[in-house]
Amino acid sequence: MKTIFTLFSILLSFYGYSQTFPNKEWTVNPNTSDIGWDPIKMKHFNDFIVDSTKVTGLMIIQKGEIVYQYGNLEQLSRVASCRKSILSMLFGKYVEDGTIKLNETIGDLKIDDIGGILPIEKxxxxxxxxxARSAVFKNTNITVPNANLPxxxxxEPGSYWLYNNWDFDTYGTIFELKTKKNIYDEVESQLAIPLNFQDWNRGAQHKVANPSSNSPMYHMWLSTRDFAxxxxxxxxxGNWxxxxxxxxxxxxxxxxxxxNYKEVNDHVDYFKGAQLDIGYGYSWWLVQNTEDYRFKNAFFAAGSWGNGIVVYPNIDTVLAFVTCELYERINSxxxxxxxxxxxxxxxxxEWDKQYVTTNNNAAITLTEIQKxxxxxxxxxxxxxPVTIKNTVQGIFVELPNxxxxELIPIKGDKFIxxxxxIAGNIPKTIQFVRDEKGNVNELVLLVDANKELKFKKIL
Incomplete structure (x- = not known):
């Protein structure tokens, strides 16, 4: 039986609960409904991922344990623009030791590019x-659609936000210029080794030349479980x-x-009217303007096709998902x-307070002959096939797995x-159907108001 938590007590438990860190493998939590994950919404989420997305791997982690997983979690995939958020993480040690100075200009660093850099842009x-506020409006793949490129x-630099790959690729060049280190070697030393990546492949990492810029794109190939x-x-x-x-x-x-999210909305049409308002930090997207405690302070890395890392600090949860480009499938x-x-x-x-349970339904009495x-x-x-069997505890349906x-007889040949x-007051029911001689020859499972499955009796 699920333990009932008040919202207050569950939040207290989060702040006092020590995190579990994965070693070689992630731990799977087998009792997710007991810790607050709605099983009906979980099923709907799974149906959504399977039926409506092209995602190839997805994990939801809470407090270091898997509460949901889908797809091929080991497969390496190009994580698209999530590379920018990851590289931002690598800057930290070099900013703090003075190797990289955030106030240095591209003019100071003598950064040039195809077609030249204007004096104001330097x-x-x-x-x-x-x-993403350089105000260098070179059209090197504006990855967020802009109808009117300035x-x-x-x-003036710093005065205008534009999600333009020129900024990101250029700070990749600056990172290697100042540190004298290869980006992928730094991913390995700062992240892959200390986090014990399961699928890291240094040989799979390589840059891609950009025909309109001197700075190549430093793409990264990671698995879902390492992404997580x-x-x-x-x-x-930052603590592991x-x-x-x-x-x-x-x-x-x-x-x-x-x-701020208002400026993002002004510059990116598809964020307008979205379920969440999104601002921007140092190459991380920030959830803003929400009263829902689950999304407060949340942030994420986002990549085209369908790649992302989302962190929900208030519920100690991480979402990681990838869409492998090898299959040429794209999520809008x-x-x-x-x-x-x-x-x-x-x-x-408190998910269970939103549903009615079938346990309170009164059962009719069946004789052994009827059973x-x-x-x-x-x-x-x-x-x-499925099997209907009779035990001292009652009538059960045994599934192939x-x-x-257990089935509760409620009326005639109907069971729940x-x-x-029960969501929407429509319980899943089993109706036994009889032939013209009165013998049971079929079982009909009512999944919901619009779907039923018919099973023929074979023995």
């Missing part, structure tokens, strides 16, 4: 680049099992608002937004599933 600082030189480790590090403010890999100061700097921006919202929306410590009429095996098309579900939580 005033853009490293901080401006990290914030004219070159029309804004990065998110879990960010959830713990007692070791501070990225300083709390730098995590806070990355997640400090550099662009709307689908990506829905994934981020729906994942946290599953969590509700015997229902017993046997029933099959849907060519799927493995060996699980037993015991222990079921």
């Amino acid at each position: 005033k853009a600082t490293v901080q401006d680049l990290l914030s 004219q070159r030189g029309s804004h 480790r990065i998110g879990y590090l960010m959830l713990n403010r 099992n007692g070791k501070q890999l990225i300083s709390k100061y730098w995590v806070d700097e990355m997640l400090k608002e550099r662009t 921006s709307d689908i990506r937004q829905k994934i981020r919202y729906k994942a946290a929306d599953i969590f509700n410590p 015997k009429e229902y017993l046997g095996r029933y099959q849907l098309a060519k799927r493995p 060996g699980r037993n579900q 599933l015991k222990g079921q939580y």
